[in-house]
Amino acid sequence: MKLPKIKSIHSVLFLKDKIRIGMGTDYSIEIENPDEKYTKLIKSLDGRNTIEEITEKCVTLSKGEILESIDTLCDLGYIEDNSIKPELDFSDAELQRYSVNLNFFSTLDTDVISKYEYQRQLIKTHVLILGIGGIGSNICLSLTELGIGKITAVDFDVVEYSNLNRQVLYNTEQLGRRKTDAAKDFMNKFNPEIEFDTIHMEISSSDDIEKLIFESNCDIVVNVADYPTGYIDFWVNEACVRSNTPCFSALVGKKNGRIYSIVPNKSACFYCQYLDDLKIRPDYEEELETVRNIRNKDELDLFRTPNGALGPACLFHGYFIAYEIMRYIFWGTDKLLTYNKRFSIDFMSFQQEFTELNKYSECPVCSER
Numbered sequence: 331m332k333l334p335k336i337k338s339i340h341s342v343l344f345l346k347d348k349i350r351i352g353m354g355t356d357y358s359i360e361i362e363n364p365d366e367k368y369t370k371l372i373k374s375l376d377g378r379n380t381i382e383e384i385t386e387k388c389v390t391l392s393k394g395e396i397l398e399s400i401d402t403l404c405d406l407g408y409i410e411d412n413s414i415k416p417e418l419d420f421s422d423a424e425l426q427r428y429s430v431n432l433n434f435f436s437t438l439d440t441d442v443i444s445k446y447e448y449q450r451q452l453i454k455t456h457v458l459i460l461g462i463g464g465i466g467s468n469i470c471l472s473l474t475e476l477g478i479g480k481i482t483a484v485d486f487d488v489v490e491y492s493n494l495n496r497q498v499l500y501n502t503e504q505l506g507r508r509k510t511d512a513a514k515d516f517m518n519k520f521n522p523e524i525e526f527d528t529i530h531m532e533i534s535s536s537d538d539i540e541k542l543i544f545e546s547n548c549d550i551v552v553n554v555a556d557y558p559t560g561y562i563d564f565w566v567n568e569a570c571v572r573s574n575t576p577c578f579s580a581l582v583g584k585k586n587g588r589i590y591s592i593v594p595n596k597s598a599c600f601y602c603q604y605l606d607d608l609k610i611r612p613d614y615e616e617e618l619e620t621v622r623n624i625r626n627k628d629e630l631d632l633f634r635t636p637n638g639a640l641g642p643a644c645l646f647h648g649y650f651i652a653y654e655i656m657r658y659i660f661w662g663t664d665k666l667l668t669y670n671k672r673f674s675i676d677f678m679s680f681q682q683e684f685t686e687l688n689k690y691s692e693c694p695v696c697s698e699r
């Protein structure tokens with residue numbers, strides 16, 4: 331610790347006989363301060379003084395007391411080393427744009443990882459998003475706000491009026507345009523610091539997805555495509571497990587939502603979830619086969635229901651998945667809320683549930699891995 335500094339995100343308040351650092355229940359401590367014993371020390375922790383200089387200034391405290399106080403504040407996460415400067419690969423624009431992120435990351439930083447390193451980890455990550463509809467466009471936005479450095483978005487739709495209750499990347503002037511083109515316009519204006527690529531294509535097999543993963547060289551896949559029904563989750567699952575790429579997936583129904591993740595070689599895959607579901611609903615296999623084989627237009631029209639996803643539900647899933655991705659980038663599977671668990675929510679009551687998932691040794695997709 332060369333230049334100890336009380337992190338600027340923590341306010342300092344000198345009360346009668348005590349000093350409070352930080353506000354709120356998560357981020358505050360009070361230091362007993364009889365006769366202003368620690369006042370000079372706390373004021374010296376401004377990132378401009380070395381330990382030696384602080385010792386010279388604070389004559390009311392011994393060097394041992396000063397070192398112990400700084401160590402304690404450091405262990406509690408209130409102090410950072412102001413001599414650590416951002417890596418050279420940050421542009422001025424990035425430092426300004428992400429300054430509030432950095433303030434937040436300073437609440438996480440440790441001796442090992444600085445706030446700049448957290449931001450750098452996000453910037454060097456590439457996420458492939460399959461589907462930029464309601465949830466996908468909210469995820470795009472959330473990931474861009476976090477500063478994910480590269481996003482490749484895949485879709486084959488055009489912007490329709492009925493999209494505009496929830497698909498935040500598009501507006502009324504863009505009706506009829508390809509979503510990929512309209513999204514690019516929005517993203518380039520919103521955050522030109524990130525690389526946003528689009529691919530206009532309809533996915534029709536797991537090989538298609540594996541090719542997208544391979545050619546984009548992405549680190550993480552987001553599956554929020556809802557078409558083709560009965561296939562897409564299975565295809566994404568196969569491609570992600572085969573290519574060893576983690577995947578985050580979300581779906582909004584009418585009033586319910588569902589989120590799960592797949593961490594190949596570690597967690598249950600989507601086919602494992604299907605095996606779980608079969609135990610509860612043995613006729614699910616027949617149902618799935620029937621859905622997959624509807625060829626008759628009348629029957630298809632009767633089966634397919636119109637979209638009933640509300641904007642706030644898509645927004646909720648967008649930020650949930652963005653947080654999951656951030657947690658995964660920073661800490662791997664350690665802090666993932668959906669690790670081997672499927673999250674579900676009833677949006678009318680906001681009742682939430684995490685269902686434990688089983689990884690099956692006989693799973694035809696992930697068992698060999």
Ligand SMILES: [Zn+2]
Binds near residue numbers: 602693
């Ligand atoms: Zn599996």
